Amino acid sequence: xxxxxxxxxxxxxxxDAKCIGSFSRALSVLEKEKILLDSQYLPVLEAAERGDFFxxxxxxxxxxxxxxxxPKHYGxxxxxxxxxxxxxxxxxxxxxxxxxxxxxxxxxxxxxxxTKKDLAQAIKLMVNNLPLEKWKFDTFSFLCQITICHDEDxx
Numbered sequence: 001x002x003x004x005x006x007x008x009x010x011x012x013x014x015x016d017a018k019c020i021g022s023f024s025r026a027l028s029v030l031e032k033e034k035i036l037l038d039s040q041y042l043p044v045l046e047a048a049e050r051g052d053f054f055x056x057x058x059x060x061x062x063x064x065x066x067x068x069x070x071p072k073h074y075g076x077x078x079x080x081x082x083x084x085x086x087x088x089x090x091x092x093x094x095x096x097x098x099x100x101x102x103x104x105x106x107x108x109x110x111x112x113x114x115t116k117k118d119l120a121q122a123i124k125l126m127v128n129n130l131p132l133e134k135w136k137f138d139t140f141s142f143l144c145q146i147t148i149c150h151d152e153d154x155x
Contacts, residue, residue: 041070048080056083064105074109081105092129096122100139112146119143 041062047055059070060080066072081102088094103118119142126135 048083051083053084053087056080056087060084060101064108074105077105092125093134096125096130096136096139099125100136100142103142107146115146116143119146 041059044055044058048059057080060077060083061067062070063073063077063080081098085095085098085102088098099118099122103115103122106112106114106118119139122139123143126139
């Protein structure tokens with residue numbers, strides 16, 4: 001039996017990086033993490049590694065959810081989440097959102113203490129810097145759910 005496959009990715013090794021110099025950072029990330037990535041994402045990954053905020057958002061979302069021909073990968077999602085938090089540091093509302101997104105990533109990975117820490121940071125920023133009408137109360141609810149229901153049976 002013959003199976004025809006239309007493969008959407010190419011595997012690149014560090015040896016290939018010599019031929020494709022502009023992708024060297026992206027390739028080193030892929031080699032380090034030993035993953036396959038659809039070749040259409042190599043330019044986005046490269047831009048993210050060079051500090052492009054929108055590319056970091058794209059790669060964070062892709063690695064966190066495992067969508068759009070990108071494998072779900074906690075380590076890389078965490079990497080880009082941290083980059084986004086740093087980019088938003090000092091800009092209160094985006095920074096709050098960054099911590100809530102980080103908490104969601106940690107929650108999905110089963111890291112409840114990290115989830116609580118991120119949510120507490122988001123709430124602290126909210127309470128100390130925003131008027132009450134701008135607070136997002138679902139953040140409080142998320143923290144309460146995790147804090148009250150801390151064993152696996154509740155989750």
